[in-house]
Amino acid sequence: xxxxxxxxxxxxxxxxxxxxxxxxxxxxxxxxxxxxxxxxxxxxxxxxxxxxxxxxxxxxxxxxxxxxxxxxxxxxxxxxxxxxxxxxxxxxxxxxxxxxxxxxxxxxxxxxxxxxxxxxxxxxxxxxxxxxxxxxxxxxxxxxxxxxxxxxxxxxxxxxxxxxxxxxxxxxxxxxxxxxxxxxxxxxxxxxxxxxxxxxxxxxxxxxxxxxxxxxxxxxxxxxxxxxxxxxxxxxxxxxxxxxxxxxxxxxxxxxxxxxxxxxxxxxxxxxxxxxxxxxxxxxxxxxxxxxxxxxxxxxxxxxxxxxxxxxxxxxxxxxxxxxxxxxxxxxxxxxxxxxxxxxxxxxxxxxxxxxxxxxxxxxxxxxxxxxxxxxxxxxxxxxxxxxxxxxxxxxxxxxxxxxxxxxxxxxxxxxxxxxxxxxxxxxxx
DNA sequence: CTAGGGTTAG
Numbered sequence: 001x002x003x004x005x006x007x008x009x010x011x012x013x014x015x016x017x018x019x020x021x022x023x024x025x026x027x028x029x030x031x032x033x034x035x036x037x038x039x040x041x042x043x044x045x046x047x048x049x050x051x052x053x054x055x056x057x058x059x060x061x062x063x064x065x066x067x068x069x070x071x072x073x074x075x076x077x078x079x080x081x082x083x084x085x086x087x088x089x090x091x092x093x094x095x096x097x098x099x100x101x102x103x104x105x106x107x108x109x110x111x112x113x114x115x116x117x118x119x120x121x122x123x124x125x126x127x128x129x130x131x132x133x134x135x136x137x138x139x140x141x142x143x144x145x146x147x148x149x150x151x152x153x154x155x156x157x158x159x160x161x162x163x164x165x166x167x168x169x170x171x172x173x174x175x176x177x178x179x180x181x182x183x184x185x186x187x188x189x190x191x192x193x194x195x196x197x198x199x200x201x202x203x204x205x206x207x208x209x210x211x212x213x214x215x216x217x218x219x220x221x222x223x224x225x226x227x228x229x230x231x232x233x234x235x236x237x238x239x240x241x242x243x244x245x246x247x248x249x250x251x252x253x254x255x256x257x258x259x260x261x262x263x264x265x266x267x268x269x270x271x272x273x274x275x276x277x278x279x280x281x282x283x284x285x286x287x288x289x290x291x292x293x294x295x296x297x298x299x300x301x302x303x304x305x306x307x308x309x310x311x312x313x314x315x316x317x318x319x320x321x322x323x324x325x326x327x328x329x330x331x332x333x334x335x336x337x338x339x340x341x342x343x344x345x346x347x348x349x350x351x352x353x354x355x356x357x358x359x360x361x362x363x364x365x366x367x368x369x370x371x372x373x374x375x376x377x378x379x380x381x382x383x384x385x386x387x388x389x390x391x392x393x394x395x396x397x398x399x400x401x402x403x404x405x406x407x408x409x410x411x412x413x414x415x416x417x418x419x420x421x422x423x424x425x426x427x428x429x430x
Numbered sequence: 431c432t433a434g435g436g437t438t439a440g
Binding site for chain 1: 431432433436438439440
């Protein structure tokens, strides 16, 4: 008895179970802590439960379904617990669950706080639903948190990505004590919706009001410059970045490469590309697509070969660039090879754009039947661009064989090829 | 007690 007591006393005190949850490295360890919490009944303590939940909901070695079960077993969740599960579900594969939880929270009479709104608005952004934004927005107004800058930023962001720029702008305009992040969110909203002029006008206004842009702001501004061909402003931004000594990270670097490449300043783009210490797939895509779109097919392909040797994985956009390079250069065999490698080597399922490139490539090369077969084997109906390419191919390469055109028309009538509004543009031989 | 925002390629 006395021996046991001394042993107990001599042992260093264990950290409380709740803090042990924070130290877990794996789900298995966490499950052991969870078990101990159940045994010692401290699982009923919300703080202890919240540490468990945080690990399985948010850590990279966590498990969302375990988190969901854990959450369901918590009798009286507090704000932190509600917010944590909503936050985790908001960036899961099914962000609707976050909205659903949010509604449940309200139904049970729990008042959302500013954190709740930022997380549920993240879910709205991820499902890109303007209606969801509007519903959450009414709750924001009800709660009186409509002046919280994090919440406002979430609203502007989620309205913007749902293509609802009017509502985004309305929320933005109503806030008098804006910060840089809100300006950046609104500018990026315009830029990402291809409304470059509005993005640049807002940027002007931001500068007039005395805000100094950061790298994130400038990345969006450069994106707008790329879209609208404002190379002059783009270069000014480049100078500003250098003068201010802003860190040329991968995002800002990519935005600059994109701006130069899109504006046809391929040498400057390439120089910058080569000087970047770190590149991601967007950087490669900006350069490859820039080369391809300006008629430098060989260089685009060479760069793609280089990319294949890197540890960076190409994505579907890379292949749009590479295949359109093949198309411009008339490289049928190379195009075929790359098209088939998409799925075989990289596990990327070709989309309609990729088929479009191939149909155009085959059609221009006079392989009208092959092109048509490819168009028919897709799971989608051909779009106007593809039909245009097909009809052009018939006209240009099979002179006298008007039955090709007739056959396409027949297929369209039968609904095997869908007639789209743009189609009439090429149907000019009545 | 614990938590949140912005940025790149088409």
